[in-house]
Amino acid sequence: MERTEINEILEESDRFIRSFGHVLPPFAYWSPEELRTRTASDAAQIAANRLGWDITDYGQGRFDELGLFLFTVRNGSAEDLTRGRGMLYAEKIMISRDKQLSPMHRHNIKAEDIINRGGGRLVLELFSSADDGSPDPEAEVAVLTDGVLRRMKAGSRLALDPGESVTLMPGDWHAFWAENGDVLIGEVSTVNDDLTDNVFREPIGRFSSIIEDTAPRHLLVSDYDVWLSR
Numbered sequence: 523m524e525r526t527e528i529n530e531i532l533e534e535s536d537r538f539i540r541s542f543g544h545v546l547p548p549f550a551y552w553s554p555e556e557l558r559t560r561t562a563s564d565a566a567q568i569a570a571n572r573l574g575w576d577i578t579d580y581g582q583g584r585f586d587e588l589g590l591f592l593f594t595v596r597n598g599s600a601e602d603l604t605r606g607r608g609m610l611y612a613e614k615i616m617i618s619r620d621k622q623l624s625p626m627h628r629h630n631i632k633a634e635d636i637i638n639r640g641g642g643r644l645v646l647e648l649f650s651s652a653d654d655g656s657p658d659p660e661a662e663v664a665v666l667t668d669g670v671l672r673r674m675k676a677g678s679r680l681a682l683d684p685g686e687s688v689t690l691m692p693g694d695w696h697a698f699w700a701e702n703g704d705v706l707i708g709e710v711s712t713v714n715d716d717l718t719d720n721v722f723r724e725p726i727g728r729f730s731s732i733i734e735d736t737a738p739r740h741l742l743v744s745d746y747d748v749w750l751s752r
């Protein structure tokens with residue numbers, strides 16, 4: 523993706539989020555320079571726990587069809603998770619655009635609630651894991667939807683209207699997309715590690731490769747390794 527396109531998606535996404543009365547935290551609006559200075563002093567946690575903007579086309583260069591906007595608002599640490607106490611949780615705000623697919627994947631560690639916070643309808647395709655970890659084409663899928671257990675056939679589609687959510691446990695395969703308009707999505711989960719805890723059904727990347735045709739307005743989490751060490 524070109525940096526120009528990423529800058530545009532940041533602006534459009536910020537507008538969409540604000541249209542629901544939801545506002546991102548202050549560090550969302552820091553310049554790359556301020557983020558670099560502050561993560562070297564009082565805001566080290568932002569870089570260490572990879573908080574912030576995240577736009578992905580899964581490395582395929584077709585963002586409108588295959589992609590997702592995310593912003594990690596908070597994220598605990600793997601050490602706390604291992605200790606079993608402390609900051610074991612994470613929160614993201616995401617936008618799935620109309621008919622924009624997030625491809626089939628599962629997590630090894632993370633349990634996540636995917637919440638339709640407003641807009642169109644969010645549709646998820648679901649499979650259980652077979653013994654080898656692959657999507658089971660036969661096994662029933664059982665998920666909690668706002669405390670209500672739903673049992674469905676393998677590969678069923680679960681539609682979430684605004685206000686509805688689903689709890690996905692480690693091993694639950696899921697792909698999702700929006701219908702009838704863009705959807706503002708909340709994610710409340712256990713500690714999140716996007717570098718290691720995404721298993722995709724198809725061989726696919728988690729992050730975009732970026733062509734630097736203009737300066738970044740704000741850094742993406744995937745920029746931190748390079749840009750914050752300059």
Ligand SMILES: [Fe+2]
Pocket residue numbers: 627628629634696
């Ligand atoms: Fe997921």
